[in-house]
Amino acid sequence: MKEKFRSGLGMLYAIYVIFLVVMLDKSVQLGLLGSNNFIIQIFEEMNYTTEVGKGSALFFITFFAIFFYIIKSNIDEIITYEDDNIENKINQKLIIYKILVVLTIILGTYVIVVSKDEDSFYTTIFLIIDSVLIYYTKKGHFMSYMYNRQMQWYKHINSEDIHEDTHKWRRKRKFNGYVKVNSKHRYMHILEYIPTIIISIIFIVPNVLPIRLFMGYILIMNIASVVEDLFSLYTKTTGICTSAVESSSKVNHTYSIVVTDYENKTEMKFSVNQLFNICEMDKVEVVYGMFSKRCLLINNIVNKPRKKLGSTYFSLFIFLAIVTSMVIKSSLLDSGKYEEFNFGNKETFNSENDYYENNNKNNSYEEYINDPDIVLSGQEILDLYQNTNKDILEYKIIEPNEYYVESTFNTFEHYEGMVARQIVGDKRYGQILYPYSYDSHLNDITIQKETAMYLISQVLPSDVVEERVLVNEGYGQECRVYSSSKGTFVVRMLRNQYFNKSEPYYNEDEIVDLKYFKLIE
Numbered sequence: 177m178k179e180k181f182r183s184g185l186g187m188l189y190a191i192y193v194i195f196l197v198v199m200l201d202k203s204v205q206l207g208l209l210g211s212n213n214f215i216i217q218i219f220e221e222m223n224y225t226t227e228v229g230k231g232s233a234l235f236f237i238t239f240f241a242i243f244f245y246i247i248k249s250n251i252d253e254i255i256t257y258e259d260d261n262i263e264n265k266i267n268q269k270l271i272i273y274k275i276l277v278v279l280t281i282i283l284g285t286y287v288i289v290v291s292k293d294e295d296s297f298y299t300t301i302f303l304i305i306d307s308v309l310i311y312y313t314k315k316g317h318f319m320s321y322m323y324n325r326q327m328q329w330y331k332h333i334n335s336e337d338i339h340e341d342t343h344k345w346r347r348k349r350k351f352n353g354y355v356k357v358n359s360k361h362r363y364m365h366i367l368e369y370i371p372t373i374i375i376s377i378i379f380i381v382p383n384v385l386p387i388r389l390f391m392g393y394i395l396i397m398n399i400a401s402v403v404e405d406l407f408s409l410y411t412k413t414t415g416i417c418t419s420a421v422e423s424s425s426k427v428n429h430t431y432s433i434v435v436t437d438y439e440n441k442t443e444m445k446f447s448v449n450q451l452f453n454i455c456e457m458d459k460v461e462v463v464y465g466m467f468s469k470r471c472l473l474i475n476n477i478v479n480k481p482r483k484k485l486g487s488t489y490f491s492l493f494i495f496l497a498i499v500t501s502m503v504i505k506s507s508l509l510d511s512g513k514y515e516e517f518n519f520g521n522k523e524t525f526n527s528e529n530d531y532y533e534n535n536n537k538n539n540s541y542e543e544y545i546n547d548p549d550i551v552l553s554g555q556e557i558l559d560l561y562q563n564t565n566k567d568i569l570e571y572k573i574i575e576p577n578e579y580y581v582e583s584t585f586n587t588f589e590h591y592e593g594m595v596a597r598q599i600v601g602d603k604r605y606g607q608i609l610y611p612y613s614y615d616s617h618l619n620d621i622t623i624q625k626e627t628a629m630y631l632i633s634q635v636l637p638s639d640v641v642e643e644r645v646l647v648n649e650g651y652g653q654e655c656r657v658y659s660s661s662k663g664t665f666v667v668r669m670l671r672n673q674y675f676n677k678s679e680p681y682y683n684e685d686e687i688v689d690l691k692y693f694k695l696i697e
Contacts, residue, residue, distance in 0.1 A: 181317035184247060188310045195303040202296050203287055236302050243309060251316040256323050266318045273311040280307040352440075355410040355463050361478050362405040369398040369405075371492040378499060397468050404465035410472060413437055413444050414461045417454050435460050446471040448479050552611055554621035560611055561634050569635060571662060573606030576696050580605045580666075586646040587653045588666050588693060605666055605693035609635055616689040622672055628687040635692070637662045652682030664695035 284300035376395035380388055404410065415437030422431055431451045436443045446462055448471055454460060463473035471479045552560065582600040583589045591604070607613075612635055614621065623631075640658040647654050652671040657664065670689030671682035 181247070181250065181313055181320060184243065184313050185310065185317065188243075188306055188313060192303065192306045192310065195299055195306060199284070199287060199296065199299045199303060202293065202299065203291070232302075233298055236305075240302075240305050240309065244312070247309070247313050247316055251319065254316070254319050254323055256319065259323075262322050266315065266322060269318055270311065270315055273314050277304075277307045277311055280304050352411050352413060355408075355412050357408050357410055357463065357472060359408075361472065362408060364480070365472065366402050366405045368488070369401050371488055373398045373402070374492065375495065400467040401465055401470055404467060404470075409466045410463050411466055412461060412463045413442065414459070415439075415443075417456055417458045417460045418443075420451065420454060420456055422451075433460070435462055444469065446474075448474060450479070452477055554614075557612065557614065561631050564612075564635060566635050566637065569609075571608050571665075571694050573608055573694055573696060574610070576604075576606045578607070579696060580607065580693055582646075585651065586648040586655070587651060588646075588655050588668055604696045606696050607691060608694045609692040612690075613692060614688065614690040616670055622686050622688050623690075625669075625685045625687055628669060628690060631690070632656075632667050636660070636665055636667075640665065649682070654684070663697065666693040666695075667691070668693065 281304055284304050288297050288300050373395060376391045376398065380391040380395060413435055415435045417433055418436040419434035420431060421433075422429075429449075431448050432445060433448060433451075433454065434443060434445050444462065444464070446464065446469070452474055454474070461475055462471055464471045473479065579591055580588045581591050581594060581604060583594060584598050584600060588605060591599075612631075614623070636658060637660040640660040643657045643659050645654065645656050652673055654669045654671065656667045656669075658667070659665075668689075668691045669687045671684055672686035672688050673680055673682055675681070
């Protein structure tokens with residue numbers, strides 16, 4: 177039963193750290209923690225901008241209420257009895273968690289009183305509730321095994337110290353000897369892991385760090401399992417099943433079992449596809465991979481794959497077919513996107529002089545090429561791009577005093593309103609190419625991302641090299657930094673905003689704002 181509390185504790189710890197960081201960041205913004213100290217420096221390096229406020233109140237209140245109900249139900253299932261020794265031990269172990277609650281209340285009260293900020297108030301309340309739930313859940317965790325008569329008896333006969341608790345050594349990993357497994361049991365698992373490896377390789381391609389880390393972890397685990405199956409790299413653990421928890425969904429039905437070896441002081445957690453009639457306190461022998469720790473045999477019974485391999489590979493085939501069709505469609509769109517894009521009436525010029533004579537006659541763009549007050553329609557901007565020879569562009573900064581700076585929010589912002597800790601470096605950037613810029617407030621037009629990239633290539637120098645890409649998902653902004661022989665350039669794009677009920681989100685394939693900057697040297 178203690179596994180039910182462990183998973184909940186892990187979630188509460190993660191939420192506590194997030195709330196604490198948000199509250200400290202808010203305190204730094206409000207100047208409550210002074211200036212020029214190590215805390216300020218840490219948050220400048222972290223570039224943490226997430227806030228929790230009144231808008232999140234309903235979600236977190238509902239979450240905490242449901243969590244409390246689940247933990248209370250689990251505690252009510254524990255059969256307790258009068259034992260002053262056990263109660264004293266539990267109270268001793270809970271002292272540190274009581275201190276955590278008290279310190280959280282003191283810190284939170286200080287922040288609320290001094291800041292008088294609404295967001296800080298809600299964040300602090302959530303943090304205090306979370307610390308109380310950590311205390312309550314940890315109490316249930318201690319009760320779950322300290323009131324278990326059978327477990328206490330088994331610990332008594334297998335441990336020199338009757339009062340020793342498994343939490344001191346349960347995370348140890350011991351090699352308990354090499355176990356040779358018949359090849360027919362091993363190879364079926366190789367076939368099970370191959371589809372997951374293929375899917376992981378496909379999803380590791382997107383340039384999103386969290387996705388890459390997650391899919392990389394899955395990829396490494398499955399490759400390790402294949403290596404174990406190929407070379408029979410297995411070891412074993414023999415002990416008592418101290419927890420058996422069922423996990424089920426519409427497509428999955430698995431069991432998490434914990435095997436504790438009190439004699440050798442080691443504990444392992446495994447996921448099995450069948451329970452094999454195992455109950456808590458039964459003696460269990462598990463054969464598992466040396467690297468992946470995945471269970472292959474339990475009490476000499478094969479932990480077979482959850483699904484039939486035929487259905488697994490059929491699903492993989494359908495997935496690959498969909499991915500392939502999407503790639504082919506994307507390639508076709510890329511090859512024809514510029515032909516389909518409407519640049520207005522296209523004309524053919526026999527010479528460079530004919531080009532500029534026609535351009536001056538019909539558009540006269542040279543008159544306002546560097547005019548910051550010019551506002552063109554969407555079609556006029558497209559015509560300008562189509563009729564531009566970028567080799568003669570000067571990239572002149574008209575208003576160097578109205579400069580932009582790189583911010584810790586992964587954007588380039590106007591210097592006004594920016595505080596020192598929000599500015600990265602001391603470089604200044606001036607706006608250029610005014611007529612080529614889209615303004616979401618002035619130009620009611622949406623262009624596709626690939627079209628925007630094409631337009632950018634039409635006006636930046638031919639030798640530009642992309643140095644880095646900054647993305648702020650909260651603002652829906654993407655900034656690309658380029659270097660060239662004519663200077664350092666920044667292109668800032670704003671994504672199209674939509675709303676899912678009251679929550680905004682941005683479509684990265686639709687651009688509504690496009691601006692150009694150049695480093696002021």
